[in-house]
Amino acid sequence: MHSDTDSLFETLQQWRAAGKSAALATVVSTWGSSPRPEGSHLAVDEAGHFVGSVSGGCIEGAVIDAAAEVMASGRPQLLEFGVSDEQAWQVGLACGGRVQVFVEPVE
Amino acid sequence: MKRAALARIAEAQRRRFPLVAVTRLEDGVQCLLDAETVDGELLLSPAQLTEARSLLSSGRSMPLAGADGLFARAYVPSPRLLIVGAVHIAQALSRMAEAAGFEVVVIDPRGAFASAERFPGIQLTDEWPDEALARLGLDGATALVALSHDPKLDDPALELALPSKVFYIGALGSRRTHEKRLERLRAAGLEALLGRIHSPIGLDLGGRSPAEIAVAILAEVIQVRYQGEYR
Numbered sequence: 001m002h003s004d005t006d007s008l009f010e011t012l013q014q015w016r017a018a019g020k021s022a023a024l025a026t027v028v029s030t031w032g033s034s035p036r037p038e039g040s041h042l043a044v045d046e047a048g049h050f051v052g053s054v055s056g057g058c059i060e061g062a063v064i065d066a067a068a069e070v071m072a073s074g075r076p077q078l079l080e081f082g083v084s085d086e087q088a089w090q091v092g093l094a095c096g097g098r099v100q101v102f103v104e105p106v107e
Numbered sequence: 108m109k110r111a112a113l114a115r116i117a118e119a120q121r122r123r124f125p126l127v128a129v130t131r132l133e134d135g136v137q138c139l140l141d142a143e144t145v146d147g148e149l150l151l152s153p154a155q156l157t158e159a160r161s162l163l164s165s166g167r168s169m170p171l172a173g174a175d176g177l178f179a180r181a182y183v184p185s186p187r188l189l190i191v192g193a194v195h196i197a198q199a200l201s202r203m204a205e206a207a208g209f210e211v212v213v214i215d216p217r218g219a220f221a222s223a224e225r226f227p228g229i230q231l232t233d234e235w236p237d238e239a240l241a242r243l244g245l246d247g248a249t250a251l252v253a254l255s256h257d258p259k260l261d262d263p264a265l266e267l268a269l270p271s272k273v274f275y276i277g278a279l280g281s282r283r284t285h286e287k288r289l290e291r292l293r294a295a296g297l298e299a300l301l302g303r304i305h306s307p308i309g310l311d312l313g314g315r316s317p318a319e320i321a322v323a324i325l326a327e328v329i330q331v332r333y334q335g336e337y338r
Contacts (some may be wrong), residue, residue: 016110022193024108028178029170039168039180064123074133102178104135107110 012043012106021046022106023067027054027099031082034097043106047070054101055081066103076078076104112147123184123246125163132176151177154332175198184248185210186332190238192255193220196279199321200252201229201327207325214264216240217254218235236264245271250328252277252308255282262291269300275331276326277308305331 015022025042027034035056042052042060044067056066059081066077082098110130116139117128119307130137131149138147140159145151151159158171159179166183170176188204190197195214201211205255212230215221221231232239245251252275253261261278268276269292276289285306307325310330 009113009120013117014111016113026130026178028182037168038170038178076132078132102130102132102135104108104130106108106113 008041008043011051015043015045016106021071023070023103025054025067025101025103028078028102029100030097031099032097034099036099038078043067044071050080055099059099059101063101063103066101070103070105074105076102078102108135108137109147112137115139115146119182120185122186123244123273124164124181124247126182127159127162128182129159129171130178130180132171132178158289184246187212187246187249188328189214189240189243189251189264191215191247191251191253191260192257192279193217193222193231194254194256195317196320197254197322198225199318200254200324201226203318203321203325204208204328205229210249212243217334236260237267240264240267245273247274249273250275250277250332252279252324252328253280256280257290258288258291262288262295265292265304266295266297269297269303274330276303277305277306277327279308282307295325 012022023044027036027038027040031035036050036054041052042050042054042063044050044064048064050064053060063079066079079101116126125141128137128139129149129151136149138145138149138151142160142163155171156174158173162179162181166181168180170178187207187210190201190213193213197213201213204211208334212232213221213226214234214236216233216235218233221233245268251264251273253264255261256279265278280287280288289301304326309320310326312319312323313325314320
């Protein structure tokens, strides 16, 4: 019960029980040397608090921004980051990999 | 993700049941499946169901091969380390293993050893090892280390662990101590399984302090886990 993922789902339940909006991000494809494997989760609450990770730290900021949109709209988003991507370059995904991250609202 | 799905994943992790969630990335519609059941709005073909179920044992998460835009996330029990003997090395090992993502339980019926002061925040039990292991279950995501130096505690734990699915068994002790232990386990009819015991325990890092020995033990447990000895 102590791996990142286990406590992450408990945290999500606590946020929702406290009436906070939340979103769950998941790495769904990777190419090249991306730092976190497929299935890696990041959970975000309405205030931007987060647990888990979808990269070595380089795209978390952008994913948290997208999570806020997902919470507001109630609709999931599929994000893609890579070195050739303008935004990813700005947020510094310098590892040479590409990742696709699915962000969904948590009911 | 639906509220019921969130609750079911959290529950499965608490109870160490494997579960797979399949998500359609176009709209987020999902289903959850285990070996017997499928729940949720997303309908899978028989081939997709078979592929998704194969992840219950492999524990891998990946897009389903036969379909566009379906992602399968496997939730399998986190690795667990059961430590017999609440000794000095166990104090360091329990904290390090938790930091490395293991669920940790320290087992020692001697209350002076297994005290909350010595193991703050660590799951402790004062049951005898055979009772504790029977209650906790010895599955393929579990490692067992016997550190007590006391045959009354270590031997019953090893006798249960040897024929079980645990992926790692280690026992602390000098070569002479270990030889005597092997004699007793042979007498208990476990000859064919004795090769499963890692002893001397831990990778040979040359360390001497309890914390350094704990690093060596944890490193070996992680190495064996990824070598897939238990699949």
